[in-house]
Amino acid sequence: MKGLTDRQQEILDLIKSNLEENGLPPTRADIARTLGFKSPNAAEQHLRAIEKKGFISILAGASRGIILNTEEDLGIPVIGLVAAGGPILAQENIEKRIPQAQNILSNKIDYYLRVKGDSMVDVGIYENDLIGVNKNNPVKVGSIVIARIGEEVTVKTLESISSKQVVLKAENSEYSNIEINPEKDEIVFEGTCVGLLRDFS
Amino acid sequence: MKGLTDRQQEILDLIKSNLEENGLPPTRADIARTLGFKSPNAAEQHLRAIEKKGFISILAGASRGIILNTEEDLGIPVIGLVAAGGPILAQENIEKRIPQAQNILSNKIDYYLRVKGDSMVDVGIYENDLIGVNKNNPVKVGSIVIARIGEEVTVKTLESISSKQVVLKAENSEYSNIEINPEKDEIVFEGTCVGLLRDFS
DNA sequence: TTGATTACTGTGATTATATACAGTATAATA
DNA sequence: TATTATACTGTATATAATCACAGTAATCAA
Structure with a gap:
């Protein structure tokens, strides 16, 4: 074209x-x-x-x-479990899509990620919540980041970052911090958390 | 028409x-x-x-x-502060409207209410969150309800209910329960909380 | 029982619209 | 250098489409 x-x-x-x-x-x-x-x-x-x-x-x-001839808007993908190895947005990870609702949340959201586990309950992020992820937001200390460590994707607060050490903080006193040496282990920041959706049953 | x-x-x-x-x-x-x-x-x-x-x-x-000639969809109203006395959905209470995004949250939402205070932090509801309210859902023990007591609107968990006493529980250990005698004080259930939206800045 | 509303057929004038054909001119591409 | 793409004017025409007028028939309210 x-x-x-x-x-x-x-x-x-x-x-x-x-x-x-x-x-x-x-x-x-x-x-x-x-x-x-x-x-x-x-x-x-x-x-x-x-x-x-x-x-x-x-x-x-x-x-x-x-x-x-507009390619139809598929909506924002919702990522359930991330299959080991592949990219987060791989087709097999997409649980469903929800319509682009501009203005429903103020920030640009590239995809939603379904939260597994309770490591972030102290900042009000619960299991099965959907967090809105922006891929391009600058990753800053103090912000909630989506990080891939090796083959695992995790949501944590970025506590500190340098060329020698990255510290990710779980917002739950029962969990301890994750410390990574980026020179030794691969860590990729997939995005930052800019919004949250929760359904009550 | x-x-x-x-x-x-x-x-x-x-x-x-x-x-x-x-x-x-x-x-x-x-x-x-x-x-x-x-x-x-x-x-x-x-x-x-x-x-x-x-x-x-x-x-x-x-x-x-x-x-x-479609009357345009105004969107779901977002209620900020509720003015004393009047109905929740009064024009003066509407902070803005956000587009009907069907399917973004699974439940039918009549309006969003902006959360004031921290009385519900233990169930992950924080100040300035928007809770999605359904007006017609049956009010059940254990569900998070939007109640009007006299002129004040509050969000709490319904702990117990009878003709003599209604107990509303704050999900924050620093707050104590609210006990109302519906025969003496007026209590109206405005709806139940069926969803939540949060923006991270 | 008169009139209004609904639900059509049938015809045709008028105009709205697409679209072909014939040009002019300029800039980029092979 | 010839060719193709862009960006138009100008004319013409077949047909797409609106819309008015004239009917038929059934139902319902005044």
Whole structure:
């Protein structure tokens, strides 16, 4: 799928805004009028070009027959158990997907992770809660991080970090800290916890 | 806004499914074809009737000019502080609204209530969390209830209930139970807690 | 029993719309 | 250098689509 030119993008945007505001696609004449073309054929040819690049489909003979070829939003994946070895977001780990609810939580969430165990109860994170994970947030001391140590994925508070030692703190007095030497053992920060969802039964 | 007849509802449903599946509204001929009318005018007249009842708008002269008059989904209200005296869902209490994200939490949520104080930390409910409240769930012993005692709204676990005494338990050892005699003091159960949202900053 | 509403058929004029064909001009690509 | 893609104007036309007018028939309320 090649990229659109600026002008083509303008027309695609116009189609989208037309759909959003009026609930129906524009006609060639609509497009020409809005963008100041003196011929509706200018719009026609742009539409053909955009169709050729795969962004829309044109229904032959149908008025306003412009269909957006949007890849559907699958929703945010919910990760249950992480299979040993593979990446967290591997297909086999995805328990289900829940619809992108923008604004329901304020932060950008890349995926939800179902909490196993009670190592974080002292900060109110319980077994079976879903924590919202942001993959790109900077990992800072004091924040709750999702870390992969070897093949295991764990959620802990980052207590301290240096090139020689990383300390992860369990927020439960019955657990002790995890200390890792990153030069010896592999530790990867998969993201930080930015939100939480809980269902009461 | 009067109700639609069965036939009119069928046509409204057809318009909706057409919009969903094809991304554009149907023509009169489309409607006639789908429902087996031999005249497109049958569709035309149904559309006029539906417009008259307020469910759609028809753009004069425009092809496929059918616009759904859907009252927009305001979203689930988030209640911050509850003003003394009035009902919880009073306009002045609504902090904001967050979009209906069906399936994000499994239970039906009538509104979110922002948690004040730390009386429920032992079950992982913290200050500023949003608890999802269902108004109609049966109030049972052991469930977390939203109760109004006089003019104050509080979230507690229902410990026991009888005609002579209601006991509400704070899930924090620093707080003591609240005991109410419903024959003397007014207690109203506003709902039960069925979900929880938390933002990490 | 008159009128209004619902639920259609049937016809046709008018206009809205898609779309082909013929150009002009510029910039990038092979 | 020829070719292709972009970005239009301008004209024309077949057909897609709205929408008005004229009916038929059944149901229901005043």
